[in-house]
Amino acid sequence: MPRQRTGDTRVRIQQAALELFAERGMQQTSLRDIADRLGVTKPALYYHFASREDLLNSLVEPMIAEFEAYAAAQQAAAPVPPRELLGSYFDLAYRHRALIQLAIRDLSVLHELKLADRFIEWRGTLATLLIGTSPSLSDVVRCMVALGGLSDCAVMLDHEPVAELREAAVEAAYDSLGRP
Secondary structure, three states: OOOOOHHHHHHHHHHHHHHHHHHHOOOOOOHHHHHHHHOOOHHHHHHHOOOHHHHHHHHHHHHHHHHHHHHHHHHHHOOOOHHHHHHHHHHHHHHOHHHHHHHHHOHHHHHHHOHHHHHHHHHHHHHHHHHOOOOOHHHHHHHHHHHHHHHHHHHHOOOOOHHHHHHHHHHHHHHHOOOO
């Protein structure tokens, strides 16, 4: 039987951790739990991750990097047609739905990684691109409903066919903006 590569084991550990974090919460999941799920020893986990927090960071860092790059790319490409921006934002949230669900369900993740501040910053960037720098209160509210509702659909309705969900969510978000 071929020996597993280190990268494969690392990915298996991350997948098992994400499943357990989602089931039990991060604080209630130990490295022992993750090792037991995989049928490996705890020292085998320590070979790949120094701590549970290190493991969580390894899961979240790619998402943070992608959200940062996305916000910067949208700013650089401005003006971006609103439907296009909303569609690409849906795609981004959908790709990271498991981690976002984890952060919503286990607020300690949001706090520990300071994700709430980052999400607010990213949404602020997108809002500026959608409604400008001096919007009316009505425009701000519509934009918050559009972005929040869109990402909620991408994250919470993941059991629906993605193409249909994307189309419905983007259209509803666009309509929320109150554009002709």
